Amino acid sequence: MAKKKTIFDLLEMKKKKEKATWVTAYDFPMGSFAEQAGVDMILVGDSLGMVVLGYQGTVPVTMDDCILHCQAVRRGAPNTFVVGDMPFGSYQVSDEEAVRNACRFLKEADADAIKLEGGRRVISKIKAICAAGIVVFGHIGLTPQSSGQMGGFKAQGRDVNSARDLIKDAIAIQEAGARALLLEAIPPELTGFIAEKLTIPVYSIGAGLPCDGQLIICGDMLGLFQAFTPKFVKKYANVGEVIINAFKAYVDDVKNERFPEDKHAYHALDSKEAFEALFNEFK
Numbered sequence: 001m002a003k004k005k006t007i008f009d010l011l012e013m014k015k016k017k018e019k020a021t022w023v024t025a026y027d028f029p030m031g032s033f034a035e036q037a038g039v040d041m042i043l044v045g046d047s048l049g050m051v052v053l054g055y056q057g058t059v060p061v062t063m064d065d066c067i068l069h070c071q072a073v074r075r076g077a078p079n080t081f082v083v084g085d086m087p088f089g090s091y092q093v094s095d096e097e098a099v100r101n102a103c104r105f106l107k108e109a110d111a112d113a114i115k116l117e118g119g120r121r122v123i124s125k126i127k128a129i130c131a132a133g134i135v136v137f138g139h140i141g142l143t144p145q146s147s148g149q150m151g152g153f154k155a156q157g158r159d160v161n162s163a164r165d166l167i168k169d170a171i172a173i174q175e176a177g178a179r180a181l182l183l184e185a186i187p188p189e190l191t192g193f194i195a196e197k198l199t200i201p202v203y204s205i206g207a208g209l210p211c212d213g214q215l216i217i218c219g220d221m222l223g224l225f226q227a228f229t230p231k232f233v234k235k236y237a238n239v240g241e242v243i244i245n246a247f248k249a250y251v252d253d254v255k256n257e258r259f260p261e262d263k264h265a266y267h268a269l270d271s272k273e274a275f276e277a278l279f280n281e282f283k
């Protein structure tokens with residue numbers, strides 16, 4: 001089994017131009033599948049609110065939700081670098097609350113790092129969490145927790161003025177002490193510039209090829225999430241269809257008495273006659 005990555009391994013991979021692979025997982029089986037496949041990192045994303053809890057966005061997700069799911073993922077993936085995603089409201093109010101909640105990911109769910117959304121507006125939070133000795137990942141571009149301010153889940157940095165803001169944010173995040181940065185839904189040329197400019201690893205979800213690795217939402221790539229499919233998703237499987245077909249086959253089997261079969265039964269240990277005698281007692 002491969003040894004669990006550290007933040008230094010991820011930095012080394014950037015230097016060697018070796019791409020890092022990152023998927024989301026929200027529960028024990030998915031964590032285990034990701035580890036068995038040898039992914040470098042797992043994000044327990046607050047996207048769990050949409051992918052496994054059925055919310056319309058990530059805003060309702062709580063710290064307790066994230067801790068519960070992160071614990072399950074860790075049990076399934078004991079040897080994989082796990083990043084806990086700070087949910088909306090867990091770091092916005094104060095630096096103190098941000099540190100307290102970041103600590104929960106490490107203490108209660110054995111996460112290796114935390115991620116939070118935002119650029120220069122969250123610099124004091126990044127500094128405070130880093131000062132607590134925690135590995136922090138930044139996240140800019142399309143930041144779902146502030147999608148209200150963006151007018152929805154919209155790609156970012158497509159004009160030079162907004163791109164300039166993102167470059168300034170990226171630099172500020174690195175200077176604040178973050179050890180990696182995730183770019184979401186921005187043009188590849190901007191991603192390439194930021195990945196070269198920064199010394200920390202820069203990862204993409206919907207932000208193109210030229211950077212240090214890719215993230216994808218497990219529900220999207222596996223076909224488990226049906227509400228929508230962002231343009232940046234590549235579907236590697238249609239597990240949802242596999243599950244629906246399996247349920248249909250089960251329904252058909254039960255209705256037609258093809259399930260259970262003899263091999264699925266617990267056979268009686270006493271004779272048929274003994275059981276008949278027993279049933280007669282109650283007739």
Ligand SMILES: Nc1nc(=O)c2c([nH]1)NC[C@@H]1CN(c3ccc(C(=O)N[C@@H](CCC(=O)O)C(=O)O)cc3)CN21
Pocket residue numbers: 047050051058142144153154155185217219220225228229230231232
């Ligand atoms: N299942 C899932 N996949 C995700 O990628 C994802 C989540 N959930 N939840 C949290 C955020 C929300 N994200 C989203 C959600 C929707 C689009 C989307 O539909 N985009 C459109 C329009 C883009 C635009 O107008 O700029 C697209 O065509 O891709 C993109 C990212 C990314 N994250």
Ligand SMILES: CC(C)C(=O)C(=O)O
Pocket residue numbers: 024043044045046047048085139182184205215217
């Ligand atoms: C969309 C990705 C980047 C994320 O933050 C999540 O999965 O919660």
Ligand SMILES: [Mg+2]
Pocket residue numbers: 045046047058085144
């Ligand atoms: Mg998130």
